[in-house]
Amino acid sequence: xxxxxxxxxxxxxxxxxxxxxxxxxxxxxxxxxxxxxxxxxxxxxxxxxxxxxxxxxxxxxxxxxxxxxxxxxxxxxxxxxxxxxxxxxxxxxxxxxxxxxxxxxxxxxxxxxxxxxxxxxxxxxxxxxxxxxxxxxxxxxxxxxxxxxxxxxxxxxxxxxxxxxxx
Numbered sequence: 001x002x003x004x005x006x007x008x009x010x011x012x013x014x015x016x017x018x019x020x021x022x023x024x025x026x027x028x029x030x031x032x033x034x035x036x037x038x039x040x041x042x043x044x045x046x047x048x049x050x051x052x053x054x055x056x057x058x059x060x061x062x063x064x065x066x067x068x069x070x071x072x073x074x075x076x077x078x079x080x081x082x083x084x085x086x087x088x089x090x091x092x093x094x095x096x097x098x099x100x101x102x103x104x105x106x107x108x109x110x111x112x113x114x115x116x117x118x119x120x121x122x123x124x125x126x127x128x129x130x131x132x133x134x135x136x137x138x139x140x141x142x143x144x145x146x147x148x149x150x151x152x153x154x155x156x157x158x159x160x161x162x163x164x165x166x167x
Contacts, residue, residue, distance in 0.1 A: 005042050008055055013038070016063045023067055033070060037063040106164065113163035117156055124149055125156035 013034050020030035040062055095103070114122055120142060127138045128149075139149035 003041070003045050003055055005038060008059065009038050012056055012059055016059060019060065020063060020067050023064075023071075025067060025070065029070065030067075033063060033066045036066055040066070109164045110160060113160050114156075116163065117159060120144075121152045121156050121159075124152040128153050 016037060017027075017030045017034045020033055021027060025033065037059060041059060114125070117125070124138050124142055124144075127133045127141055128135060131138075133141065135150050135153065136146050138153070139146045142149065144152070
């Protein structure tokens with residue numbers, strides 16, 4: 001027996017959706033489950049020679065099962081719905097030990113890379129990036145033009161990216 005899914009969809013999708021809505025599902029959910037029904041059947045068509053000689057009944061049974069599963073999940077979700085205050089107390093905002101170890105290793109690579117820079121380049125970078133000064137303020141501080149200062153800061157960035165594997 002060959003199943004023409006397109007023809008079955010055109011013929012039965014509205015009825016399946018209405019059936020799901022009669023079971024108490026909202027229109028959007030019923031439409032989603034109707035599509036899921038056809039996807040499920042399409043993904044695993046009944047084998048030829050099985051007891052499924054009535055595609056319509058098979059489709060309605062699949063949609064009924066998917067609808068029941070959806071309702072069960074909603075009921076369970078309602079049982080475990082926690083207020084935001086409780087979630088905030090339970091969840092730990094602190095980074096994991098692995099994250100801490102990786103961040104420390106990355107910080108050590110950055111410090112090593114900064115130490116490898118020429119003094120003037122490192123100072124320009126630190127004043128701009130860590131000190132929060134503008135390029136013009138850094139230029140005045142170290143006695144260079146803004147163009148040359150920008151080139152130094154850019155060179156420091158490039159060096160750090162290459163030395164640390166992309167920050």
